[in-house]
Amino acid sequence: MQQKKKNKKNPFWLLGSALVFILAQGKWLIGLLKVGKFGGVFLSMLISIGAYAWLFPWSFAIGFVLLIFVHEMGHVIAAKQKGLPVSAPMFIPFLGAMIMMKRQPRDAVTEAYVAMGGPVLGTVGALVVFGLGYYLNSPFLYSLAQAGFLINLFNLIPIHPLDGGRIVTAVSRWLWLVGLIGGLVLIIYHFNIILLIIWAMFAYDLYNKYIKQRKTGSEPRAIAASFLIPAEPLIEQGYLIPGEEHKRELPFLTYSDLEGQQFVEVNWEGLNFHGTIALGRQALIRRTHVTRLERMKKEDGLYLMLHIQVDYEPFENDKYYEVPTASRWKFGVAYLALAAFLYGMLTFVQKLSQALPGL
Structure with a gap:
């Protein structure tokens, strides 16, 4: 059987x-x-x-x-x-x-x-x-x-x-060059698509950081943030609400806390608005400006969605790489x-x- x-x-x-x-x-x-x-x-x-x-x-x-x-x-x-x-x-x-x-x-x-x-x-x-x-x-x-x-x-x-x-x-940081050459050797003799992608990204990053940037300077970058503001109290107090396509530059103040986190504080006195935007890295702030102003109706009233963009240039601090010899x-x-x-x-x-x- x-x-x-x-x-x-x-x-x-x-x-x-x-x-x-x-x-x-x-x-x-x-x-x-x-x-x-x-x-x-x-x-x-x-x-x-x-x-x-x-x-x-x-x-x-x-x-x-x-x-x-x-x-x-x-x-x-x-x-x-x-x-x-x-x-x-x-x-x-x-x-x-x-x-x-x-x-x-x-x-x-x-x-x-x-x-x-x-x-x-x-x-x-x-x-x-x-x-x-x-x-x-x-x-x-x-x-x-x-x-x-x-x-x-x-x-x-x-x-x-x-x-x-x-x-x-x-x-x-010279060991990055060792990694660049060694990684290429590994790719040639033991081809791995994941390693190839990582190596290519690394090579491009080094090019931007140490070759292109020295020729052209740092490229400006931007970070966007949105803030929801109740509109009815502003209207009752006599504030004029601009149109949705309104654009303007805003005054700002930037500072860092003890942990090195940088913040940008923006103000729009015309709307009695004060907001804070956190940056992911240390940077030189070029300008802050309004890109759009949306009107939004909700169950509890009218709101404004304020879209703000911060233009900045990354700040490369050479002291970041200052390491004691013992370390x-x-x-x-x-x-x-x-x-x-x-x-x-x-x-x-x-x-x-x-x-x-x-x-």
């Missing part, structure tokens, strides 16, 4: 079943995704797991995404230690994950410290997986640990926006030691894996 072959369940069947369950029976789970910043993290993790499951078994996809999560949490912890507000990790399939700094670091040392947090904690996470694999003699965990060591080593390439490019900012050595030694350790672990795990029958 022939036995029926046992069908292996495809990971997408499992993900599909889970999705059907959520839609049919677990609407409260969808509600949870809308509560707090961790909802978006969880959702992007699920999407990434599904994407990686196209290439790997679902169990490996889950473990891989969790290792990336540990890496990103290293950045979050380091940023919190330095008092920098950051977003929760957001996962991007096949590109890893990222966090957004809500305020730029004050100096290269802070930038390097935050960048170093990811590979350090990520390496610890990969070591834990390796330890479990060694204890259980598990080919699967060896493979997962190897992937963890690899993604952390890859991130140490001295190219922006990879962690290595930010770490060497506190060592020597340069500290980050340099830590960077090289971590890279060497990760490479050594990759080689070691590969040899162990080859000795196992499961790999």
Whole structure:
């Protein structure tokens, strides 16, 4: 009698079943995704797991995404230690994950410290997986640990926006040139489309920063902000409301707080308006002006939507890169030691894996 072959369940069947369950029976789970910043993290993790499951078994996809999560949490912890507000990790399939700094670091040392947090904690996470694999003699965990060591080593390439490019900012900016040449060599001998995109962006950024800018000067930039103002109190007080296409320059005052965050305070006395706009970086303000004035009717009355644009020129502060010699050595030694350790672990795990029958 022939036995029926046992069908292996495809990971997408499992993900599909889970999705059907959520839609049919677990609407409260969808509600949870809308509560707090961790909802978006969880959702992007699920999407990434599904994407990686196209290439790997679902169990490996889950473990891989969790290792990336540990890496990103290293950045979050380091940023919190330095008092920098950051977003929760957001996962991007096949590109890893990222966090957004809500305020730029004050100096290269802070930038390097935050960048170093990811590979350090990520390496610890990969070591834990390796330890479990060694204890259980598990080919699967060896493979997962190897992937963890690899993604952390890859991130140490001295190219922006990879962690290595930010770490060497506190060592020597000449190492960016090493990353530029070394990255090109890697692309030629071990072609990787993701590395090619990152390298091209880095090369273009260096060109703009050190070649084009010195020839033409900094290009002006702009940031826009909108403010909602109750209109009826203004009308009652006799203020004249301009038309929607009204444009004018506004007086402004700019200042920075103790953390280095720059603000632009704009005023329009004709509408009794005072507003504050935060800049993402230090800049020279060229002008602030009204681009549009919308009238909006709501249930509780008439409102004005005031659209303001701030034109500015980024201010490159060379003091940002002034790093004490002791700190340069500290980050340099830590960077090289971590890279060497990760490479050594990759080689070691590969040899162990080859000795196992499961790999």
